[in-house]
Amino acid sequence: xxxxxxxxxxxxxxxxxxxxxxxxxxxxxxxxxxxxxxxxxxxxxxxxxxxxxxxxxxxxxxxxxxxxxxxxxxxxxxxxxxxxxxxxxxxxxxxxxxxxxxxxxxxxxxxxxxxxxxxxxxxxxxxxxxxxxxxxxxxxxxxxxxxxxxxxxxxxxxxxxxxxxxxxxxxxxxxxxxxxxxxxxxxxxxxxxxxxxxxxxxxxxxxxxxxxxxxxxxxxxxxxxxxxxxxxxxxxxxxxxxxxxxxxxxxxxxxxxxxxxx
Amino acid sequence: xxxxxxxxxxxxxxxxxxxxxxxxxxxxxxxxxxxxxxxxxxxxxxxxxxxxxxxxxxxxxxxxxxxxxxxxxxxxxxxxxxxxxxxxxxxxxxxxxxxxxxxxxxxxxxxxxxxxxxxxxxxxxxxxxxxxxxxxxxxxxxxxxxxxxxxxxxxxxxxxxxxxxxxxxxxxxxxxxxxxxxxxxxxxxxxxxxxxxxxxxxxxxxxxxxxxxxxxxxxxxxxxxxxxxxxxxxxxxxxxxxxxxxxxxxxxxxxxxxxxxxxxxxxxxxxxxxxxxxxxxxxxxxxxxxxxxxxxxxxxxxxxxxxxxxxxxxxxxxxxxxxxxxxxxxxxxxxxxxxxxxxxxxxxxxxxxxxxxxxxxxxxxxxxxxxxxxxxxxxxxxxxxxxxxxxxxxxxxxxxxxxxxxxxxxxxxxxxxxxxxxxxxxxxxxxxxxxxxxxxxxxxxxxxxxxxxxxxxxxxxx
Numbered sequence: 001x002x003x004x005x006x007x008x009x010x011x012x013x014x015x016x017x018x019x020x021x022x023x024x025x026x027x028x029x030x031x032x033x034x035x036x037x038x039x040x041x042x043x044x045x046x047x048x049x050x051x052x053x054x055x056x057x058x059x060x061x062x063x064x065x066x067x068x069x070x071x072x073x074x075x076x077x078x079x080x081x082x083x084x085x086x087x088x089x090x091x092x093x094x095x096x097x098x099x100x101x102x103x104x105x106x107x108x109x110x111x112x113x114x115x116x117x118x119x120x121x122x123x124x125x126x127x128x129x130x131x132x133x134x135x136x137x138x139x140x141x142x143x144x145x146x147x148x149x150x151x152x153x154x155x156x157x158x159x160x161x162x163x164x165x166x167x168x169x170x171x172x173x174x175x176x177x178x179x180x181x182x183x184x185x186x187x188x189x190x191x192x193x194x195x196x197x198x199x200x201x202x203x204x205x206x207x208x209x210x211x212x213x214x215x216x217x218x219x220x221x222x223x224x225x226x227x228x229x230x231x232x233x234x235x236x237x238x239x240x241x242x243x244x245x246x247x248x249x250x251x252x253x254x255x256x257x258x259x260x261x262x
Numbered sequence: 263x264x265x266x267x268x269x270x271x272x273x274x275x276x277x278x279x280x281x282x283x284x285x286x287x288x289x290x291x292x293x294x295x296x297x298x299x300x301x302x303x304x305x306x307x308x309x310x311x312x313x314x315x316x317x318x319x320x321x322x323x324x325x326x327x328x329x330x331x332x333x334x335x336x337x338x339x340x341x342x343x344x345x346x347x348x349x350x351x352x353x354x355x356x357x358x359x360x361x362x363x364x365x366x367x368x369x370x371x372x373x374x375x376x377x378x379x380x381x382x383x384x385x386x387x388x389x390x391x392x393x394x395x396x397x398x399x400x401x402x403x404x405x406x407x408x409x410x411x412x413x414x415x416x417x418x419x420x421x422x423x424x425x426x427x428x429x430x431x432x433x434x435x436x437x438x439x440x441x442x443x444x445x446x447x448x449x450x451x452x453x454x455x456x457x458x459x460x461x462x463x464x465x466x467x468x469x470x471x472x473x474x475x476x477x478x479x480x481x482x483x484x485x486x487x488x489x490x491x492x493x494x495x496x497x498x499x500x501x502x503x504x505x506x507x508x509x510x511x512x513x514x515x516x517x518x519x520x521x522x523x524x525x526x527x528x529x530x531x532x533x534x535x536x537x538x539x540x541x542x543x544x545x546x547x548x549x550x551x552x553x554x555x556x557x558x559x560x561x562x563x564x565x566x567x568x569x570x571x572x573x574x575x576x577x578x579x580x581x582x583x584x585x586x587x588x589x590x591x592x593x594x595x596x597x598x599x600x601x602x603x604x605x606x607x608x609x610x611x612x613x614x615x616x617x618x619x620x621x622x623x624x625x626x627x628x629x630x631x632x633x634x635x636x637x638x639x640x641x642x643x644x645x646x647x648x649x650x651x652x653x654x655x656x657x658x659x660x661x662x663x664x665x666x667x668x669x670x671x672x673x674x675x676x677x678x679x680x681x682x683x684x685x686x687x688x689x690x691x692x693x694x695x696x697x698x699x700x701x702x703x704x705x706x707x708x709x710x711x712x713x714x715x716x717x718x719x720x721x722x723x724x
């Protein structure tokens with residue numbers, strides 16, 4: 001987790017938007033969703049998982065260090081108008097993005113139920129923060145080492161079957177999780193927004209690398225999203241596309257598997 | 263002495279050598295070659311070539327100076343009309359512009375006006391030691407959105423008239439399409455950097471990483487004491503063909519492919535930005551961008567690269583020289599061929615299914631319409647497909663600046679001077695015309711700069 005001093009971005013950022021950064025002059029551009037902002041201090045909060053060379057390098061930066069580029073806020077803010085009761089589902093690092101949304105809805109007077117899921121006890125983040133802005137909070141772990149055991153969808157199914165009527169469900173996390181959430185909400189016709197975070201370069205609609213199929217049409221996550229109607233997203237395609245540079249990332253990350261391989 | 267019937271050819275890197283590097287292909291005329299080529303000019307009184315030039319460079323006059331070895335004088339004649347001669351000399355489609363009107367072309371090959379322009383600009387850049395002084399003398403501030411050809415030209419004109427100009431650029435690097443789109447082997451980035459440095463020396467300020475429409479809106483720029491705004495945001499949104507399989511891994515828009523290479527240097531072995539290194543690449547489209555993508559794919563190490571185009575060689579919209587270079591480099595052309603479907607295996611591209619076409623009657627633009635022939639499908643093996651069928655204007659400003667009128671195609675509507683429907687806001691280049699050429703964008707930037715100058719001068723007199 002980092003707070004980046006970027007007053008122009010902090011001034012405009014809203015829940016659901018993202019930024020693009022480069023750590024150094026030869027670096028790649030990576031998108032990260034805004035996890036919070038402090039308009040007075042001019043900072044933007046980002047949370048990232050180390051998955052490749054860029055996030056590894058970013059992780060070496062200390063308080064007071066600089067990064068080369070930080071641009072945003074990009075994408076459209078999450079739409080929250082008129083929502084009275086919502087269920088917010090965060091998976092892993094996705095919780096960091098779900099939090100500002102939960103706060104925004106809570107502050108707007110909506111009833112917020114949050115279900116946040118992690119692999120195990122050690123991975124749990126932001127529980128206290130969610131507690132403060134949720135009328136109901138359930139923490140789940142895949143292995144049951146903390147909170148309730150199982151995937152977030154188990155709890156969601158329980159709530160919906162138990163008669164909870166949500167105006168909207170927001171799912172933010174791994175693609176597979178969001179697909180599973182939609183599999184629960186779609187049969188019940190509970191409107192569901194998902195936050196897509198595909199491969200991107202410019203973040204301004206220029207490259208089309210972030211394209212998704214939504215409702216049978218090509219959409220760009222950077223300018224049309226990153227939020228989309230979960231019922232319409234082609235998750236299978238998105239999951240396949242997200243693995244395009246897997247080999248490259250493994251090499252860049254200096255995975256033992258690729259050592260000595262040319 | 264009779265007239266040499268053919269253009270003096272320009273030295274180039276040999277195809278066998280250049281397909282392994284990203285260095286510039288065309289090396290430019292020597293002084294001797296330039297003077298010899300200049301001597302082919304008939305210096306006609308009616309100067310038809312000037313009408314063929316979108317910015318009306320005084321062509322016979324600058325060529326006359328080359329004949330006399332007055333290269334700096336030649337440069338100053340070009341500079342009266344063009345802000346970016348080193349760039350336009352390289353990327354203009356001269357064969358459909360100035361050179362198509364050349365009288366010599368009636369019997370022989372036309373004068374190589376583009377090569378001469380390039381020679382003069384390069385000569386100036388390597389010999390001119392005159393340092394530029396900041397020339398901001400005016401309190402009036404102008405915001406220029408986008409650092410591509412139209413923005414650079416507009417800013418150049420305005421700063422020379424004394425205005426305090428700031429260019430806003432969304433990316434981390436300045437130059438717009440000149441740096442993310444056009445490859446190094448066709449337009450060395452050092453040339454673009456030189457133009458930008460010269461604007462900096464004049465006193466133009468640059469704000470990178472600022473997405474107008476997101477980080478700041480046009481309205482906010484005006485509220486924050488900019489007296490006028492020029493929008494030169496280009497046409498960057500790639501079009502897709504709408505065929506099955508475009509979501510497969512290994513399918514790129516030409517913009518994405520070229521951006522990864524040109525802007526992010528993904529071809530370097532230690533690059534942080536990944537690119538797929540394909541064996542067999544197919545490019546869909548027939549314009550300059552398609553040629554750029556195909557030739558880039560070759561340089562990335564592809565064993566075979568083909569271009570799929572629905573019409574025939576005669577209708578290819580790319581610059582003639584690029585097509586010739588592509589052919590020399592061994593790129594194959596699958597002409598009269600329409601893409602039908604991208605075929606995949608395990609989520610990755612394995613081929614492109616195409617259908618043969620024949621040419622029918624001319625369409626509304628006078629180009630012969632391709633007609634698909636039933637039951638003529640076949641599959642071209644490929645592990646990478648690049649879609650280069652055009653771009654449309656970026657939607658970010660449209661969505662956040664409601665007082666500006668846009669056409670149905672998303673282009674900004676302006677009058678003949680580049681003025682939009684919002685007071686004090688001007689626009690030009692691809693954002694207005696849809697995808698076009700560097701020279702037209704540059705010309706539009708200059709036109710708008712003149713209009714902005716008038717607008718702000720009148721404001722002074724109120």
